[in-house]
Amino acid sequence: MTEPVLEVEGLVKHFPVRGFGASGVVHAVDDVSFVIGRGELLGLVGESGSGKSTVANCVMRLVTPTGGRVRLNGTDITHLSRRALRPLRRHMHMVFQDPYSSLDPRMTCGQIVSEPLEVQGLARGRDLDAQVGKLFDRVGLRDELRFRYPHELSGGQRQRVGLARALAVSPALLVADEPVSALDVSVQASILNLLRDLQEELGFSCLFITHDLATVEYLCDRVAVMYLGKIVEVAPTRELFATPRHPYTQSLLSAAVVPDPVEQRGRRRVVLEGDLPSPLAPPSGCRFRTRCPLEERSAPESHEEEPPLVEVAEGHFVACHLVRRGETPALFTPAAVAQ
């Protein structure tokens, strides 16, 4: 088996907080591990406070992890200096969520897309020009848009520019942090299709971060669900959507709205009690226990011990004491996927 493109092992990221009231440490990411193979699309799903964006920033080395390891194409990049990191950056790039702030308003779109090529010394002069032209074509943008400024383009077009920039260096890994969340529904569809097509054509691996389960189901090969800095479930997409095991995953799936009033209103929802705990003081043991509808059944183990990720089916891992004991919480069973 070929070497995986990305290996994340025991990733930890804590942010110190020194403010008026609160002082302490934000446990943004705690002991997260996963692997992305060549050409694989891994979806990382979570709500606010889950730490998914922090994982993206750690992988991209936009911040330095507090602990754990990040290996890109076999090279340990966890603590490399900026200078040492520079040549390796051509193997990974990122698409950002906000189409408005991800492009420098003072540069033309053509300049934005050519920058990575220039910085990495991959092309110059006429060759650079030609490559930028090809990139624009590949993401479905008219050539003349190269000379326009970002504010003259629509949100969807801007995301295409962002994609062109990220793919300019032909990276092995593309990190997409909520790339379509800020776009209109119909535009989301075109960008998602574009991403799917480009991935098929170019074969890059992708870490796709989102809060929207439906998108992940459409695009990704495997899915990891995060809650309060930890991965609670990982499985191949079809498997996760057919048989979600973790109570949180089940509640997420049951809460997602579908554009079909019959199905939507007929659905029995798993309601989570309480609020998301503060990442400054995550609950002891299982972090989900304060909101888990099955908490009494898992106590007192869930209060004291953090549940480890345990394989329950081929490639399907769950971090839940109840599941580990062999009990299968069936709070919400989605209808079988028609495919």
Place this chain on the structure above:
Amino acid sequence: MSFVDTSVATISPRARRRRILRRRFLRRPLAVVGFIVALAFVLAAILAPVIAPYSAGATDFNALLAHSSRHHLLGTDELGRDVFSRILWGARASIEAGVLATLLAMAVAVPIGIVAGYYRGWVDAVIARVTDVLLAFPFLIVAVGLAAILGPSLTNATIALGIGAAPALIRIARGEALALREEDYVRAAVANGASDLRILARHVLPNMLSTLIVQATVAIPTAIIGEAVLSFLGLGVQPPTPSWGVMLSDAQSYLSQAPRLAVYPGIAIFLCSLSFNLLGDGLRDVLDPRTTR
């Protein structure tokens, strides 16, 4: 068929943006007035040798403290010098000090502020604290103190004013850099593998430009008043070079006889700084991306 594809314009995007900005500016009468008056002062300063009816020091002992007349638009002072000409000549000192001091302040403050805001850490901690201490002193006190140390001359006054204005600009530049480093396009540049220098020069600085321009236009009047104060105190321009501040100082002894000798330079200072202020206000409005008209 009325569907105009707005993404195909007939003029370049830069020209289009300039046109929009110009239109926005013209919709603000106060800013336009400020621009015109400020421009008039600048031109007066530049063209003084050409348009001033008399040279700065030309005396006329036959017409001491004279009232306005055909020969002397605003009258003469205690040495028979034409007040109007001296106002024009004085504009040179004021505008020169104002503009150069501001440029000096920017040249010093912007790099320091950018480094503090972008890198943070202990560099920022040191710079921010030092700046805070300096900002505790009123600008004029600092300028006066520095000018006194450096010795009285227009050049030294300019330097003193520039350094005095720097702390406030450092804080502004730092604030901008602090905000800009969080922008996604800066993170994208890091992801590109761009060097810090490239990021600062190509991404951070150009996006601070509007704010800096506005701050400059607002710092100029402060420097102009500062120059007047320094000259008034004898720390700036030395006689016989005219300056509005010197004119004010000289007019003190003749306040009961000819108060107009204080009023004219006073109005000049007032109008000049006000015009730059209005211009700066208008520019800030026009360059704000959120403005719709």
Place this chain on the structure above:
Amino acid sequence: MSLLAVDGLSVRFDTDDGPVHAVDRLSFTLGESEVLGVVGESGCGKSVSFMSLLRLLPETATVEGAATFDGIDLLHASPARLRSIRGRQIAFVFQEPMTSLNPAFKVGNQIGEVLRRHLGLSRGDARRRSIELLDLVRIPSPERRVDEYPHQLSGGMRQRVMIAMAVACDPKILIADEPTTALDVTIQAGILDLMRDIRERLGTAIVLITHNLGVVADVADRVLVMYAGRKVEEAPVHELFARPQHPYTNGLLGAVPRPGAGRLREIPGRVPSLAELPAACAFAPRCPRADQLSRTQVPDLREVAPQHHVACFHPGPDAEATA
């Protein structure tokens, strides 16, 4: 007799680049205790339409047409009249609870302010009522929460506080503009439940403005689809999702990822510039069914099924649509 009747509403903005026709001759009604879902993508005019009813738009906006609420002509009412309607008879809930609440005041204080101003309650009564309202919106331990500051509450809770403020005076209409867009999925579900609850218990009519078809499928009685400032389709909710007629509605439905649905539908082209009012179907340049007729004439609203209206010359389900 409908609660709100809007007829031929048009809104035009004067901008740097010329006029922008945000809303073009919009007409609809809202009945008592009805939940109307208004769906469209950005720039379709859905928010602007409702803000114009209560004169919440900037001065650069020109509003034309007619809007009657409970017998009152909203577009020509005096400022004093409008002030008494805003917050009291017609209340708004916006997208960002973070910025809608004043961080410097306790939550109870802010709800209390609405009660004191509109209903003239005393401080004591206002506080009691505030606690009741917090309980109504299902905030646990309301007696404690009433003395907390916005930053001490989560996003979902803050939105509930906003809703509490909105229903404080028992308004006839609650206009919620993208109330759950900024919230997590699990929190969103709770807020939608709350809206349903409010309609049941207080009988408030609700206008739910959103771009999310799932939200509308969950809560709305009737749905209005807007495109480029115009209404393109309107139907009871089950009818709309079962038999969408307008090609844009079909496009929207096909663009949402759903398990087993195959490749996502894309709508080619872009939303038209609103600088001119096209004398044709606004959707024609992007429409697979466009022809000479739709490119030269504005389609009227026609009734294709009971209470189901479409502004289209070629209404009907998509040939590709699965059952």
